[in-house]
Amino acid sequence: MKVTEAIARELTGLGADTVFGVVGSGNFHLTNALIAHGARYVAARHECGAASMADAWARLAGRPALLSLHQGPGFTNALTGITEAAKSRTPLVVLAADVSAGAITSNFRIDVAAIAGATGAIAARLHSPGFAVDDAARAYRMARDERRTVVLALPLDVQAGECSWPGDPDPRLTAPSPPPESQAANLATILAGAARPVFVAGRGARSTAARAALEQLADECGALLATSAAAKGLFRGSPWDLDVSGGFASPLAAELIGNADVLVGWGCSLNMWTTRHGTLIGPRTTLVQVDCDSSANGRHRRVHLGVTGDVTLTATAVAELLKREPREPLPAGGTDRGDLPGTGYRSAALRDRIAAGIRWRDVPYDDESDGKRIDPRTLTIALDDMLPAERIVAVDSGNFMGYPSMFLSVPDADGFCFTQAYQSIGLGLASAIGSAIARPDRLVVATLGDGGALMGISELETAVRLELPMVIVVYDDEAYGAEVHHFGPDAYPLGTVRFPPADLAAIARGFGCDAVTVRDTADLGPVRDWLGSRTGRPMVIDAKVTSDRGAWWLEEAFRGH
Numbered sequence: 001m002k003v004t005e006a007i008a009r010e011l012t013g014l015g016a017d018t019v020f021g022v023v024g025s026g027n028f029h030l031t032n033a034l035i036a037h038g039a040r041y042v043a044a045r046h047e048c049g050a051a052s053m054a055d056a057w058a059r060l061a062g063r064p065a066l067l068s069l070h071q072g073p074g075f076t077n078a079l080t081g082i083t084e085a086a087k088s089r090t091p092l093v094v095l096a097a098d099v100s101a102g103a104i105t106s107n108f109r110i111d112v113a114a115i116a117g118a119t120g121a122i123a124a125r126l127h128s129p130g131f132a133v134d135d136a137a138r139a140y141r142m143a144r145d146e147r148r149t150v151v152l153a154l155p156l157d158v159q160a161g162e163c164s165w166p167g168d169p170d171p172r173l174t175a176p177s178p179p180p181e182s183q184a185a186n187l188a189t190i191l192a193g194a195a196r197p198v199f200v201a202g203r204g205a206r207s208t209a210a211r212a213a214l215e216q217l218a219d220e221c222g223a224l225l226a227t228s229a230a231a232k233g234l235f236r237g238s239p240w241d242l243d244v245s246g247g248f249a250s251p252l253a254a255e256l257i258g259n260a261d262v263l264v265g266w267g268c269s270l271n272m273w274t275t276r277h278g279t280l281i282g283p284r285t286t287l288v289q290v291d292c293d294s295s296a297n298g299r300h301r302r303v304h305l306g307v308t309g310d311v312t313l314t315a316t317a318v319a320e321l322l323k324r325e326p327r328e329p330l331p332a333g334g335t336d337r338g339d340l341p342g343t344g345y346r347s348a349a350l351r352d353r354i355a356a357g358i359r360w361r362d363v364p365y366d367d368e369s370d371g372k373r374i375d376p377r378t379l380t381i382a383l384d385d386m387l388p389a390e391r392i393v394a395v396d397s398g399n400f401m402g403y404p405s406m407f408l409s410v411p412d413a414d415g416f417c418f419t420q421a422y423q424s425i426g427l428g429l430a431s432a433i434g435s436a437i438a439r440p441d442r443l444v445v446a447t448l449g450d451g452g453a454l455m456g457i458s459e460l461e462t463a464v465r466l467e468l469p470m471v472i473v474v475y476d477d478e479a480y481g482a483e484v485h486h487f488g489p490d491a492y493p494l495g496t497v498r499f500p501p502a503d504l505a506a507i508a509r510g511f512g513c514d515a516v517t518v519r520d521t522a523d524l525g526p527v528r529d530w531l532g533s534r535t536g537r538p539m540v541i542d543a544k545v546t547s548d549r550g551a552w553w554l555e556e557a558f559r560g561h
């Protein structure tokens with residue numbers, strides 16, 4: 001059997017069913033073999049777009065996507081998207097064609113393993129025709145079971161070789177690890193003594209099983225529930241949901257998180273974004289981190305207790321232990337626990353406060369729209385009212401990105417696709433496309449700055465070709481706004497980061513999209529009509545937004561540079 005045929009059979013046998021890519025001579029046969037074995041192939045227009053589509057798809061599907069690339073420039077074009085995936089621990093197998101070992105003078109020759117390793121991905125390789133099937137299976141299992149991005153180099157001479165078929169693969173998953181008993185017991189003791197516990201769930205807790213286990217444990221100890229931006233939506237519907245912790249936290253969420261006496265990060269790195277550079281963590285707060293990867297615990301912040309274990313298994317084990325723990329008596333003089341004594345942070349009064357004021361859109365603001373340009377907050381609140389609740393919000397990077405993240409609600413953790421681990425602009429549109437392919441039942445809302453939109457615009461053709469039901473919102477300030485607001489206050493010249501107006505609606509229509517230019521909420525009529533008719537064409541909203549001031553959270557971002 002040809003090696004390409006055997007690898008395709010092995011990968012699809014292990015469960016791979018969706019491949020994104022751009023095809024050249026080096027990945028032509030393997031891509032066709034994957035299709036022949038039942039995989040869906042999605043052709044992107046730029047390898048970086050293909051990588052971001054695969055990244056988003058895998059985040060929502062919860063299992064590895066495949067990314068098929070031509071050797072040399074096909075691989076290097078994809079690097080920004082691959083780096084985002086690697087930093088996000090996205091399960092992704094990059095099928096990177098490579099020159100034959102002896103092709104010393106080939107134009108396409110680069111050091112694939114060195115480049116892959118430098119991005120944070122795992123470098124793997126087909127070593128010979130005899131080992132190729134095992135090499136491919138190992139790459140897939142590592143991506144799936146350890147949630148890693150693996151770059152599998154596929155030398156052309158090995159691809160063209162012959163091998164024997166070793167028999168169908170075993171697609172079973174490696175079982176997740178429970179926490180050591182002593183660590184679970186320590187966490188139970190800490191929670192039993194907590195007066196105001198808060199849980200912050202991150203990317204490693206993005207599953208319905210983890211949500212259920214965390215809610216059960218939170219009920220047991222009276223914890224409030226928050227997430228990192230990467231897991232936004234996880235606790236939607238809970239009366240104790242504070243939404244996102246960090247720069248996007250609403251004033252009430254920041255106050256409640258800041259007053260926690262015990263804060264537990266679940267599958268969450270507790271990085272500078274989630275903690276506002278640590279300012280959301282009180283000086284006497286006991287900090288705990290639970291992660292299946294022991295090296296993640298304490299990496300960003302010093303923690304009092306690190307628990308190494310799967311989030312769901314740990315929360316379940318700790319809840320069981322907590323049921324048996326002796327509880328601390330309530331402090332004399334009472335607390336703000338109101339009419340629910342013994343329930344940690346929770347009270348009827350607090351539940352009402354959360355219901356009335358946890359959302360950003362409930363916080364009053366001065367609308368700066370002037371008829372020529374629309375205030376991005378006003379625009380986003382209008383869209384929040386207009387768009388169906390069953391949605392996925394995908395966010396590019398830039399000054400604008402707080403508006404969709406803070407003012408658009410999402411139905412659950414699958415409703416938010418946040419590709420910010422590498423802080424690249426230009427990935428948002430492609431990640432929205434990958435999301436739409438993973439979840440055709442939902443309306444995808446791509447939210448972009450004009451800079452990011454123009455950087456990734458080649459994938460508009462992909463969205464049109466695939467007839468994806470997407471709304472693409474461009475917060476158009478005719479500038480690299482983040483840089484304008486970074487350097488503007490110090491009176492630096494800004495000619496390098498400002499641009500003349502561009503008619504993005506006309507450009508989008510040229511690609512085959514429906515489109516509208518919005519300067520006022522009254523201009524949103526065509527969006528309402530589009531939602532009613534669903535033409536099969538993506539709807540692009542070129543929103544000419546006010547930009548006198550930077551988004552307030554951006555200041556936080558600059559502190560991290």
Ligand SMILES: Cc1ncc(C[n+]2csc(CCOP(=O)(O)OP(=O)(O)O)c2C)c(N)n1
Nearest residue numbers: 398399400424425449450451452480481482
């Ligand atoms: C690939 C890449 N190039 C450059 C940057 C630096 N950068 C950060 S934000 C930004 C401006 C983004 O402009 P736009 O997409 O219009 O969004 P805005 O900031 O105006 O809201 C730039 C250039 C980056 N993060 N990534």
